[in-house]
Amino acid sequence: MRVVTISATYGTAGSVIGPAVAERLGVPFVDRAIPSAVAEELGCTLEEALAHDDRAEHGLGRLLSGTMRLPTVTFGGVDMYVPGAMPLAPEEFVRRTEKLLKESARNQGGVFLGRGGALVLADVPGALHVRLDAPVRRRVLQTAAYSEISERQARKVIDDNDRARTAYVRHFYRADPADPSHYHLVIDSTTIPAPVCVDLITSAAEALN
Template sequence: MRVVTISATYGTAGGHIGPAVAECLGVPFVDRAIPGAVAEELGCTLEEALAHDDRAAHGLARLLAGAMRLPTVTFGGVDMYVPGAMPLAPEEFVRRTERVLVETARAQGGVFLGRAGAIVLADHPGALHVRLDAPLRRRVLQTATLSEMPERDALKLIERNDRARTAYVRHFYRVDPADPGLYHLVVDSTSIPVPACVDLIVTAAEALA
């Protein structure tokens, strides 16, 4: 069973490339199912799970906003609001997320987007670890084009997401997610067209497996 992890900075089309790679390899694209599975394990609501999840826009918005001065916990160095009277411990949420990643990879394989997959599944036999990244200016242009928003808004969105996702990996794993040593393949998906990126990743995954 093929296993591919993708670490994607905002604006590098990870949400487009990941599903396409999964389809080509005949494995699930494992993204939105993860917070649901973790919520079920912990017995919390999906809303609570999304508030902690590093890929969910809803969770990132809460993690970054800092406007709701209700009960908070420190998550990756950022204060965030967590629904409910008893906030979830971030460490426990991350531990359960790791467990879901490992068990899913073993049971059915898949393409995993974000959530420090290259670190969590570093020892999984035959797993391919990919980083999608590009210069900030090109990511801004791509985000502005795809989302039909002003470039200044795209820049703010990218900077906030980059800070949050980097904080997640640094806080819980003490590594820099941009370190190329974590990956087999680093691709600039703002210069290389998405279909070509998909072909590169699929070819590498098949060769490695």
């Protein structure tokens, strides 16, 4: 079974390239299904689970910056409370997410976008780890064009998401998600067209199996 992890900075078309690679390889694309499954297992709502998600624009980044202060659980110096039958500690959410990632990789393979996949699945034989990244300016232009928003708005979205995703990986894995040593391929998908990125990743994944 083929396993590909994709770490994508905001504005590099990870949500477009990931599903296309999965389709080409004939494996599932695993993205939002992870917090949904975790939320179901823990008995909390998807909205609550996304507050811990590394891609939630107003989730982890806001918690770590101290702009959201809710009582009960302390996380990164910020007090946090998750409504429901039980408090959901961030460490527990991440532990359950890791469990689902590993089980999915073992049982059916897949293309995994985000959630520290390259670190969580680093020991999976034959797994390909990919980083999509580019200079901020090019990501701003691509985001503005794709989302039909101003460049100023695009820059804010990118800054918020960059901080949240970097904080997620550094807090839970003591690692820098931009470190190229975590990956087999690092691709600038703002310069290389998405279909070519899909070809490159698919070819590399097939070469490892």
